[in-house]
Amino acid sequence: MTATQTTSSTPGKVSADAGKYLTFTLGRESYGIAVIKVREIIRPINITLVPQMPAFVKGVINLRGKVIPIVDLRLKFELAEAKETERTCIVVVQIVLGTGTQALMGLVVDGVEEVANIAATDIEPTPDFGVTLDTTYILGMAKLKGGVKTLLDIDKLLNAEIVTPILNRLENSPGH
């Protein structure tokens, strides 16, 4: 994964490694994350709301004694919020935080598809969308028979896009 972190910010280069990816859907779009990052997939359970958090942080759950945060990827990607269906699940991923420590986080997704073996030849570089779309956390696009899957660098997404903004927001928040 070290190579991906240095090059993924330059569009036009393929930074995703070939290998197994877990694919899931958000609305009509399809995404993939490296299987190695995925700890387990659970059914939605009662989420405890945490106050003063951005909307995409749904709250925390009890995962067999561990308290882990839950992020709604739909809200994160600014897609419309969806009603919970029987296909909705929480993908628990293990990420490496900026501080070097490991942490578990749950991602709410519309549905899990499959574990796909993606060959290097199937992966296209991320197109340059210009300023309208930040693609730093996108590893590349995989063309599979089911359509195009966006491969996510989950460490980068959750760190840079979620953990850091939360921290910044809280530190600048009024009241303290």
Added chain:
Amino acid sequence: MNPQIFGELKNLSEKIASELVFAEAGKDLGLLPVNSLLGQMEELLTTHTGPEPLMQAARLARGWVDGILETTGNFSVSSLKRLGEWAAWFQMAVQACAGENPPAPLPGEWAKANLEPDAPATMPAPQLQATEEPSLVLNIEGDGELLGEFINESQEHLQNIEQGVLVLEENPADAETLNSIFRAFHTFKGGSGFLNLGAIQTLAHELESLLDLARQHKLAITPEVINLILAGGDTLKQFTNEIGTQLSGKASPGPIVVPTLHLLGCIRDVLAGVSNEGHSATPPAAPIRPEANAVVASATMVPAIETSKPVPATTVDVKATGSGNLKAVGPANAIKVDTLKLDSLIDLVGELVIAQSLVVQNRDLNTVRSEQLTRDLAQLGHISKDLQHTAMSLRMVPIRGMFQKMHRLVRDLTAKVGKHVQLVTEGEDTELDRTIVEEISDPLVHMIRNSVDHGIEKPEVRQQRGKPEQGTVFLKAFHRGGNIVIEIRDDGNGLNRERILAKALEQGVVKPDESLSDAQIFNLIFAAGFSTAEKITDVSGRGVGLDVVRRNIDKLRGKIEIQSTPGEGSTFRIYLPLTLAIIDGLLVGIGEHRYIIPTLSVCESFQPRVEMISTVHGRGEMINVRGRLIPLLRLYSHLGIKPANTEPSQSIVVVVEAGKDVRCLLVDQLLGKQEVVIKSLGEAFRGNRCLAGAAILGDGRVGLILDPQALVHLEIAPLEAAA
């Protein structure tokens, strides 16, 4: 000479050093290997024409070894010591030569001395050598793990040494204690030799010899000897601390230099004194020369700083003990377990208890009419409760170790401030969470220092006041109402209410028209930068410290109470939770959500009547609680949730207190009191200051724990926004 040869030379000298570690006086074990290693060394040096100092040193050693082989054929105490020193010197010298620096000069006494079989009377006259302090270079890459173990073990040994010495002060002839200190130094020597830590090994060796003489009743344990042992322990501690910081990567690897020569000289003086006394079994007086005493005393007080590297001073000593490995002495059958494993075990047991209660409450199961099932479920309940109890107790350690450290502290302090103070401890067997014991150590050191420095009066003042000349500080630990209380009481001066108040006014901490209770005034001493000491002493009085004490205790979710009677003394009581893992919480409901408020900060709760509520400028709301106006904090508006009720007279008010701030929290209902296991919310929510953590509630859902400390500092939202 090329670097490779130096490497080989170093290698050989290291091998010699490790052979010597296992050698014993009166035996020939290791003598032949040393002889052959020395031979290889000489060969290397002559064929490659090594530097003159090294050649000279090798020749010296050859002379000694030949001497042993020709006479008794066994090592003697003195020859072992000499060879050990030699090996350490040689390693240093090789290193210096490899770096093209001149090596330290050969100690002069070596050249004169031949090594005789054990005949202490002819041991060379000791003298303080002005040679360079030996330095240690760690091989972190290769020995990292071993070094880590060495440090871990050392901490225990150091503690044993320190505790032992304090016992010796009371009872100098205690054979068991002498043995245990001896063994501690011995193990130190072995370990350091194995890891090639020459300087530590040499020091440990000398100290071991000292204890050995005492063990054989050849040396009386005098205060000077005790000071030597303590100073030795402290120096070893400095070494291990330095190694520890380098191992953990907090300091860049480099040579470690801790001054030892001075101390070594003193120890050797004492040793020589004993040998000069001849073989009389029990010398009546301490065989130490006066000038040696003086030197020792200064060495214990101020570790001589002669190096470019910052040498940990006495304050570091305190820090080190704080992080030290606390373990009760005694033959406890114990194994060491990684705390992470322990925590995950406790987590899982907690989950098991929840799962068990879910099973017991299962509706389908409850329709089954079976006596057997009921019995089995009850049995399961018992077992899981016991299991939880045991799991919780795993983290508990007795407070004894820390109290013993305080004895040492008081002992050193009294010498420094010129007062007579005794420390009386009680309740050493009280157990509390290991983390708390570690965290409370620093605050306690501060408090004891304060008591000794400010509390207890000078002997002459005490006499005038008709008190015994010797002041007493009581240190007590006991259980009270689900908390651990640590009480520090002194029979000294007491706090000066007027002076504290005057100082607070001067610093603007309180306003002139504020009326404060005694307790509130005494609490002011915990404000940052607050000191009423007339003069700043070495020990305390700079006004830093007590605010740190307060912060540490807050962090542990404890509180502190002060009572004081002028002229009679003061009492500080620290209330601490039994364990950091569990808190006693008040479960409150706001709308559909449940929150936990730590019970320790809850004063009371009630349903306010309409006439109790008043507003300022139509915005700031206050509740009149028996004549005291307390700001009302509408929790739901801060937490961004929808309450069942926005009208205070329809809801419940919980009065919380943190420091000197009090707030009324508006909640919908009280759901009960519960002991909950605290879980960290993790990095993502680190910045959310309203929350102290999370806990798994009885139904398996997560409940959030509010942090009263942060709540009382929240801005009171204007009423319009809140309503």
